[in-house]
Amino acid sequence: MNLSHLYYFRTLAEVQHYTRAAEKLFITQPTLSNAVSQLEKELGIPLFEKDGRNVRLTKQGREFNAYISQALDLVDKAIDVAHEQAGAPSGSFDLGVIYTIQADYLPRLLRGFRAKYGQNIRINTFQGLTESLVDDLVAGRYDVVFGSRIREREDLGYVPVVSQRLVALVHDYSPFAMRESVSFEELSHAKVYTYPTTTALGREVDDVLREKMPGITIYGTAEDEITLGSMVDSDSSAVGLTLETLGILPFSRLKVVPITGMPDDFHMVYLIYRKNAFQPRSVENFIQYVQEFNDGNPMVQRLHMNSLGDSRTASDRTVTPGRVLRSDALLGDELIGAPEGLAGKSIPGGHGGIRG
Numbered sequence: 393m394n395l396s397h398l399y400y401f402r403t404l405a406e407v408q409h410y411t412r413a414a415e416k417l418f419i420t421q422p423t424l425s426n427a428v429s430q431l432e433k434e435l436g437i438p439l440f441e442k443d444g445r446n447v448r449l450t451k452q453g454r455e456f457n458a459y460i461s462q463a464l465d466l467v468d469k470a471i472d473v474a475h476e477q478a479g480a481p482s483g484s485f486d487l488g489v490i491y492t493i494q495a496d497y498l499p500r501l502l503r504g505f506r507a508k509y510g511q512n513i514r515i516n517t518f519q520g521l522t523e524s525l526v527d528d529l530v531a532g533r534y535d536v537v538f539g540s541r542i543r544e545r546e547d548l549g550y551v552p553v554v555s556q557r558l559v560a561l562v563h564d565y566s567p568f569a570m571r572e573s574v575s576f577e578e579l580s581h582a583k584v585y586t587y588p589t590t591t592a593l594g595r596e597v598d599d600v601l602r603e604k605m606p607g608i609t610i611y612g613t614a615e616d617e618i619t620l621g622s623m624v625d626s627d628s629s630a631v632g633l634t635l636e637t638l639g640i641l642p643f644s645r646l647k648v649v650p651i652t653g654m655p656d657d658f659h660m661v662y663l664i665y666r667k668n669a670f671q672p673r674s675v676e677n678f679i680q681y682v683q684e685f686n687d688g689n690p691m692v693q694r695l696h697m698n699s700l701g702d703s704r705t706a707s708d709r710t711v712t713p714g715r716v717l718r719s720d721a722l723l724g725d726e727l728i729g730a731p732e733g734l735a736g737k738s739i740p741g742g743h744g745g746i747r748g
Contacts (some may be wrong), residue, residue, distance in 0.1 A: 393434060395467075397427045398460055401439065404428060405457045408446045465670050483674030484514035488525040488537035492617070492637040493661060497554050497691060498538070505681050513674050521615075522592070529664060535675045536665045542592040549667045551683050552690040555657035558597065560649040561624050561632035561640055568631070568649050575652045576604035579631060585623045586633035588613035596659060597633060621646060635659055636695055648695060656692045 400417060404424065407413040414421040432439050439453035449457055468483075489498060502515065520528070522539030526548075529537045541550055560579060562568045568578075586601075587594035594613065601608055611630070614620045617639025620632040625643050634640065635658075636648060663682045665671070671679070 393431075394427070397431045398464060400424055400427045401431055402457070402461055402464055404440070404447070405449055405453070405461075408443070408448055410447065462670070465672070468672060483672050484516065485535040485672060485675045485678065486516045486518065486533065487678075488518050488520055488528060488534040488539070490522060490525070490539050490661065491519055492556070492635070492639065492693075493538055493554055494519070495638050496693065497661075501553075501682065501685055504685065505678060508681065509674075509677055526664060529666065532669075535671070536663060536678065538661060538663055540592055541660065541662055541664075547666060547668055549665050549679075551663040551665075551679070552660050553663055553682060553685075554661040554693050555690045556635040556637060556659045556661065556693045557656050558600070558633060558651060558654050558658045559636045560651055561621060561634050562647055562649055563624055563628035563630070564645045564647065565628040566631070566647075569647050571649055573650045573652050579633075579651070580605045580608050582631040583611050583627070583629050584608060584631050584633055585612045585614070585620055586610060587620075588615060591615055593635070593659065600658075601633075618642070636693060638695075641695065657690070660690065 400413075400419075403417055404410065404413040407416060410421050410424055414424045417424065428439065435456070437452040437456070438450050439456060440447040441450050506513070518534065522542055525534065525537040525539050526542060528534050530545075530548075538553065560568060560574050568574050568582075586597050589595050589598045594615075601610075612623055614623065617634050617637050620634045621640045621643045624630045624632045624646055632640075633651075640646060640648070663679065665675075665679055
């Protein structure tokens with residue numbers, strides 16, 4: 393039995409279309425058709441049946457696929473382990489990420505991972521919002537994702553990686569702009585914009601507002617920080633209750649003001665993975681590396697306020713054991729493959745983000 397034919401079969405079972413499967417395998421359609429026919433003849437059972445322009449597995453094909461996929465997974469892992477022991481780790485995996493960690497935490501993490509495991513591991517990165525990322529993770533489209541903890545599921549594992557605090561985002565002309573901090577009581581009389589309660593993050597903020605500012609009127613909502621920043625930038629009387637993330641960096645006329653009593657770990661970002669799923673060796677190594685990164689302590693995301701001005705107190709600038717992630721609108725020396733001469737320099741102009 394030809395091992396290549398088994399891989400061809402698995403790909404066709406996934407794609408369910410001869411032309412697309414052949415393209416994915418970088419072979420011709422006749423080559424794929426002949427391989428499947430030869431496999432069916434050798435096994436003595438039909439593996440596929442026509443379904444319009446597509447194909448689908450027969451009952452016998454589904455049973456064969458269940459076992460052969462497990463076997464091929466083990467073959468792939470054995471090859472990865474052999475390469476790792478030979479000093480040349482290889483493999484690939486699909487990683488889903490929210491935007492807000494892509495310019496600080498993620499480059500540091502991937503740089504360290506590649507330094508330890510080499511450049512031969514291919515990481516395919518996709519951006520999205522937490523809910524869609526987790527749905528795709530559960531469906532098997534991604535191997536691991538970074539996002540918020542939006543649901544309790546026994547089959548999902550969560551590794552806390554980055555904490556983000558809730559802050560007040562104000563205009564230069566706001567009476568709060570020169571303050572080192574502001575209280576919820578003071579904000580209760582402001583024109584507040586924040587996240588909608590239709591999102592997990594919005595419900596987190598709403599719980600705080602119900603406790604700290606009962607009866608407050610919310611003037612508008614947005615699902616991401618860059619849109620909240622736009623609302624405040626267009627109305628100097630507005631205050632945005634937002635996470636301190638990269639999404640607010642583009643706004644040169646806005647300032648971040650800490651809220652009295654708000655903890656650094658108000659909102660946590662996690663590495664999320666399927667606990668009971670088969671994991672390729674590269675994914676196992678990545679999960680373990682994330683767990684060990686920064687000695688296993690979540691990092692505190694802080695904006696290093698260049699365009700926004702530094703509104704933090706001296707005590708806020710003290711680095712705690714959790715370590716602080718500073719974002720100089722992308723730290724040059726944290727970029728993967730930064731061009732020569734860029735390391736250690738700030739890149740002017742921030743990058744906005746989408747909430748996860």
